[in-house]
């Protein structure tokens with residue numbers, strides 16, 4: 001009888017006792033709103049911002065309601081207006097073009113490479129079409145950030161980094177989120193820290209930070225922030241910046257602070273699991289493992305492989321056969337959006353765009369979550385199952 005995996009691909013770990021205790025403290029005093037502090041008290045949200053800014057080496061940090069909210073706020077704060085165009089990845093998840101649509105702008109999609117990163121040639125060829133790039137480090141793959149920044153700096157393009165999948169990652173020793181003008185992170189359950197929902201925005205630019213804080217719904221209480229620019233910067237922007245409430249509350253912030261302190265250890269655990277699966281998949285005929293560059297420190301919270309130039313029916317068969325053996329794979333090439341996967345042509349509020357290179361690669365991308373509740377033995381077993389099912393379909397074809 002062939003082996004079957006019985007674990008869950010969506011079960012994250014329980015929160016630590018430190019996070020539970022911190023949440024209980026907030027619930028015991030009841031001051032959940034971030035600006036509801038007593039004399040001399042530093043609220044959890046303000047402390048979270050101060051600590052994340054220090055951890056990542058940014059001057060300013062803002063905690064908000066979600067990663068998607070952080071991205072739309074970043075776009076507004078750098079000056080994107082209704083009707084503008086914004087460059088972004090053709091391979092990403094729906095909240096990324098969604099953040100562009102949220103500010104009334106329209107996405108210009110840039111091709112994806114076989115390394116699953118933004119195609120820098122295509123980016124350079126489209127650099128005259130927009131003055132902002134919403135760069136999604138989709139599924140944790142970092143492109144050559146030195147070259148990307150060279151292209152964007154040369155063309156006067158402001159870069160916003162979507163680090164939903166790269167909290168804890170780095171390129172050439174620089175933390176993901178620190179190379180563009182703004183870095184946006186998600187603290188939603190399937191990301192690298194878990195407060196259910198939540199987002200973080202970092203920047204070194206005082207005006208962007210002040211606008212983002214005003215946008216998030218600070219009223220005129222911005223002096224209660226601990227990772228914010230000086231009051232005179234707010235004086236310059238406060239009358240022109242609308243309040244579009246999307247604050248983080250003290251309860252979520254309390255849960256996040258201990259998790260951020262533990263991030264480095266968790267990254268190590270994710271990567272052990274990722275590397276176990278990757279080793280099990282290497283040299284499977286018909287299957288391409290995604291090569292990771294030397295300069296990249298990644299966080300293996302999900303893994304992708306390519307079934308390049310396979311027929312859609314054969315890819316679907318691999319997915320169905322793995323599902324029967326308990327292994328949940330997602331496909332980015334499906335004609336219809338399903339679950340969290342969709343293609344750039346599923347986002348029909350955007351102008352139709354023709355990207356044959358991306359079509360070929362998207363049709364080949366198979367994706368799998370790697371929750372920390374998997375043991376290393378689970379990972380080895382999952383790789384064996386994928387390997388045997390890919391092999392069976394490949395040989396039959």
Ligand SMILES: Cc1ncc(COP(=O)(O)O)c(C=O)c1O
Pocket residue numbers: 066067068069092093095096136137138139162164165185186187188197198199
């Ligand atoms: C690539 C990417 N960017 C941004 C987001 C948005 O994060 P949130 O769910 O916190 O709004 C997600 C969430 O799934 C994502 O996968």
